[in-house]
Amino acid sequence: MNLSLNETRAMARKATRGAGYGWGLADEAGRAVEGLCAMGLDGCEALADLLTDAGAHRSAPVIDGTVWRAEDGPLCPLQTGLALLDRCAALDLAATPIALQRVACPLLIVPFVADMSRLLKVAVRIDAGGGHITILGPGAATLSDLPQVPSDLCIALSTRAASPRKLASRAHPDPAAWAVLNALAHRTYAPATEASRQAGAGAGLTDND
Amino acid sequence: MKHSAPQIPRRDPATVMRLSRLGSLHQSRLSFMRILMRRMAADGWTVTRPVFDIDNTGVGRAVYTANGPDGAYSLVAFAHDLPDALRSDRVIAEAWDATFALFDGVPTTADLDRLAANVPLQEAGRVSERELTLSRANRSVRLWAHVVGALAEGRQPDPAQIDDVGYLMRTTAVYGSGKFGAADRAMIADRPAMQAPFQAEMLSVYLIRTFVRDLVNHMARSKGGAQAVDLDPDLARRLGIGNSTGLGMAPFIVNHPVLFNNWIMAREEALARVRGVQRPTRAQLDRFMNLLARSARGLATWRSAHPIQVEKLAALRGDLDRLTARLGAAALDCDYPWDALVRWSETELSQEGQEMLVSLVLEPHGDLVDGLADCMADPISDHLAIDGSATVADTLSEARNLFGWAETIDWSDPSATARAWYVSEEKLEPRLGERFEEPIADYEQPLAPARDGVALIRCLEAWPGDTSVADLLLAHPEHRASLRRVQLARFAPYGEIRDNTLAADMRPIDMLRAKLSFFGATQFDPRSDRWVRICMYAGAPYPEDLTDMSADDWVYPA
Numbered sequence: 001m002n003l004s005l006n007e008t009r010a011m012a013r014k015a016t017r018g019a020g021y022g023w024g025l026a027d028e029a030g031r032a033v034e035g036l037c038a039m040g041l042d043g044c045e046a047l048a049d050l051l052t053d054a055g056a057h058r059s060a061p062v063i064d065g066t067v068w069r070a071e072d073g074p075l076c077p078l079q080t081g082l083a084l085l086d087r088c089a090a091l092d093l094a095a096t097p098i099a100l101q102r103v104a105c106p107l108l109i110v111p112f113v114a115d116m117s118r119l120l121k122v123a124v125r126i127d128a129g130g131g132h133i134t135i136l137g138p139g140a141a142t143l144s145d146l147p148q149v150p151s152d153l154c155i156a157l158s159t160r161a162a163s164p165r166k167l168a169s170r171a172h173p174d175p176a177a178w179a180v181l182n183a184l185a186h187r188t189y190a191p192a193t194e195a196s197r198q199a200g201a202g203a204g205l206t207d208n209d
Numbered sequence: 210m211k212h213s214a215p216q217i218p219r220r221d222p223a224t225v226m227r228l229s230r231l232g233s234l235h236q237s238r239l240s241f242m243r244i245l246m247r248r249m250a251a252d253g254w255t256v257t258r259p260v261f262d263i264d265n266t267g268v269g270r271a272v273y274t275a276n277g278p279d280g281a282y283s284l285v286a287f288a289h290d291l292p293d294a295l296r297s298d299r300v301i302a303e304a305w306d307a308t309f310a311l312f313d314g315v316p317t318t319a320d321l322d323r324l325a326a327n328v329p330l331q332e333a334g335r336v337s338e339r340e341l342t343l344s345r346a347n348r349s350v351r352l353w354a355h356v357v358g359a360l361a362e363g364r365q366p367d368p369a370q371i372d373d374v375g376y377l378m379r380t381t382a383v384y385g386s387g388k389f390g391a392a393d394r395a396m397i398a399d400r401p402a403m404q405a406p407f408q409a410e411m412l413s414v415y416l417i418r419t420f421v422r423d424l425v426n427h428m429a430r431s432k433g434g435a436q437a438v439d440l441d442p443d444l445a446r447r448l449g450i451g452n453s454t455g456l457g458m459a460p461f462i463v464n465h466p467v468l469f470n471n472w473i474m475a476r477e478e479a480l481a482r483v484r485g486v487q488r489p490t491r492a493q494l495d496r497f498m499n500l501l502a503r504s505a506r507g508l509a510t511w512r513s514a515h516p517i518q519v520e521k522l523a524a525l526r527g528d529l530d531r532l533t534a535r536l537g538a539a540a541l542d543c544d545y546p547w548d549a550l551v552r553w554s555e556t557e558l559s560q561e562g563q564e565m566l567v568s569l570v571l572e573p574h575g576d577l578v579d580g581l582a583d584c585m586a587d588p589i590s591d592h593l594a595i596d597g598s599a600t601v602a603d604t605l606s607e608a609r610n611l612f613g614w615a616e617t618i619d620w621s622d623p624s625a626t627a628r629a630w631y632v633s634e635e636k637l638e639p640r641l642g643e644r645f646e647e648p649i650a651d652y653e654q655p656l657a658p659a660r661d662g663v664a665l666i667r668c669l670e671a672w673p674g675d676t677s678v679a680d681l682l683l684a685h686p687e688h689r690a691s692l693r694r695v696q697l698a699r700f701a702p703y704g705e706i707r708d709n710t711l712a713a714d715m716r717p718i719d720m721l722r723a724k725l726s727f728f729g730a731t732q733f734d735p736r737s738d739r740w741v742r743i744c745m746y747a748g749a750p751y752p753e754d755l756t757d758m759s760a761d762d763w764v765y766p767a
Contacts, residue, residue: 002337002338002390003390004338004387004388004390004391004392004393005387005393005395006386006387006388006393006394007387007388007389007390022686022687022689022690023655023690024686024687024688024689024690024691024692024693025686025689027689027690027693028689031591060683060686061683063683079683079686082682082686082689083679083682083683085594085595085597086594086595086597086678086679086682086683087597087598087677087679088597089597089598090597090598090677090679115594118592119594169338169392169393169395169396170338186634188632188652188654189631189632189633189634189637189652190631190632190633190634190640190642190648190649190652191634191648192633192634192635193647193648195647196633196635196640196642196647196649197301197633197635199642200631200633200638200640200641200642201299201300201301201455201456201638201639201640201739201740202455202456202641202717202736202737202738202739202740203297203298203299203455203736203737203740204736204737204740207296207297207298207299207347207453208293208296208350209349209350209351
């Protein structure tokens with residue numbers, strides 16, 4: 001597949017809404033998936049994994065000092081990523097890294113941490129254990145494989161700078177993941193009815209004039 | 210520049226952003242097609258036609274290449290033989306009289322073959338990062354038949370019929386910004402010619418107009434042979450390209466509050482600057498009077514059968530009479546005459562007339578106005594994060610500034626939320642329905658910032674004032690979109706419509722007109738409360754006639 005970034009964003013937004021999230025979070029999911037695709041990562045596949053992991057993906061973090069955990073199930077990476085971003089100015093990552101317990105689809109944290117690094121103008125690292133360390137920005141990224149299963153992540157200031165990275169202008173998502181998102185997006189479309197067809201658009205009866 | 214009077218502020222968003230006023234906006238110097246024409250003339254663009262391979266039945270392909278300092282852009286046009294039964298301007302249509310793509314550069318034959326397999330399918334096809342826009346157009350059946358018939362018989366068409374319709378073809382969608390596989394806006398946004406909004410779309414339509422003129426001449430020759438004549442250049446120039454638009458444009462201005470703000474704010478800043486001119490030159494005053502008279506001629510050909518627009522046009526004609534009488538009484542012979550005239554209009558003219566006057570007073574002052582075109586894009590809002598450290602108390606104050614007017618609406622009254630915006634599964638056509646009569650509420654699109662803003666205010670009221678909004682959003686992610694809009698309003702005061710977009714008496718055409726006026730559309734002709742036809746580029750010079758002079762004031766009939 002060869003898609004524009006705008007297409008990935010629009011699809012991610014609708015799919016997230018179709019999966020039951022509110023429009024505000026769906027907007028952010030669209031932005032996050034576009035950001036991943038621009039880094040050359042398959043944000044669509046990560047989002048499809050998250051949205052089809054029924055029942056296990058909705059937990060917002062309970063913030064207990066520097067340890068963030070879910071009440072039950074794994075942490076939602078969208079809500080966790082946004083919570084990090086929303087309070088990044090108040091976090092003292094140099095002194096106290098944030099420990100995120102069991103984050104679902106860890107790749108989806110990456111664009112939010114990239115935004116943090118841009119706002120804070122420092123490099124921020126995501127340590128997934130086992131030597132998997134991802135370093136973000138500002139405007140750069142050193143990527144390592146992140147686990148696909150729920151994982152503990154440590155968010156900390158990076159002493160190493162990230163590598164400069166050219167942004168991709170196109171996305172090439174996994175076709176199966178794209179189909180999953182498409183099916184979820186379809187839930188936001190109203191079923192066709194004759195009344196809707198007649199009245200909803202408000203067009204005239206003929207355009208042969 | 211004359212002396213500026215800094216005491217004249219921009220108009221209040223509470224005044225400007227009402228739907229009735231947005232639905233009365235007119236094109237201006239800052240409209241996107243006028244920005245494009247000025248740039249093309251100033252930079253000496255040339256247009257060539259390397260391919261025109263259309264058969265005697267009107268089927269085939271053509272390429273128009275526009276060369277500017279940034280490089281070349283090519284309109285790739287496909288002409289079709291469309292049965293009348295398939296002709297529909299709606300999104301649900303599946304065939305058109307002509308289909309187009311704007312190619313970034315000069316296409317090879319392989320590019321043309323690839324596009325030939327996709328562009329005629331429109332939404333069901335795919336284009337690539339080499340394409341900037343995808344669009345289509347349908348004929349005005351009656352004017353097309355009249356013009357081809359007349360030219361084929363060796364005579365010119367009836368000018369009255371040309372003025373009556375205004376165009377030979379009307380576009381029914383012009384997609385850009387990465388839709389259906391096309392290049393993202395980010396790929397072209399840093400090119401000077403593409404920096405202002407919708408320049409690729411406006412260039413597409415401008416080249417479509419040239420193609421349509423050439424096609425009608427070709428069809429007349431095919432039909433009439435040696436006796437056929439070409440369309441007279443003066444008549445051709447009167448022809449624009451139509452556009453037929455439904456609800457798709459309305460969500461756009463709600464979903465892009467910073468971009469929409471930048472359009473409105475540029476125009477309001479331009480107005481404030483012009484009102485601050487103490488003594489316009491004689492030439493500037495003459496220019497205004499000249500364009501006012503020409504506006505009246507444009508108004509004479511502005512036709513609509515829709516009751517809403519009929520009433521507005523009657524008011525506008527009265528406004529022009531009052532304005533002309535006022536100007537006859539030496540109204541401009543004073544300090545700050547534009548300011549005085551605008552103040553006078555606020556009590557004496559309808560909103561149609563007030564906004565036409567705003568556009569007209571900008572005309573003599575290109576030196577104060579035109580540079581604002583550089584401020585109309587939105588390169589930043591995609592990268593803005595919510596300020597989570599803001600307190601609930603401060604946010605509540607900001608939210609009331611933005612949405613306080615909506616607290617007076619009784620949101621429990623069904624008429625306040627009578628409508629719901631939704632997308633149909635039928636080719637994803639945007640539609641508007643009756644929330645309490647149709648099964649659509651579950652599919653509602655987030656296009657009610659006022660309702661949602663009041664819900665945010667209620668939520669904020671229940672939280673301690675010193676809490677951070679980061680904490681509030683963790684508990685209430687459902688208010689995230691509204692809270693973002695409140696923070697955007699810190700620097701984008703004109704981003705928010707100050708009316709209820711769900712109300713039983715809301716008219717979507719007001720939202721369509723606001724957007725279309727910034728494109729530079731004229732001749733607004735509503736077909737219903739949610740559908741409008743317009744004209745673009747009527748009066749504009751064709752590429753071979755484009756000069757700095759002709760690029761500036763073509764929109765006003767000579």
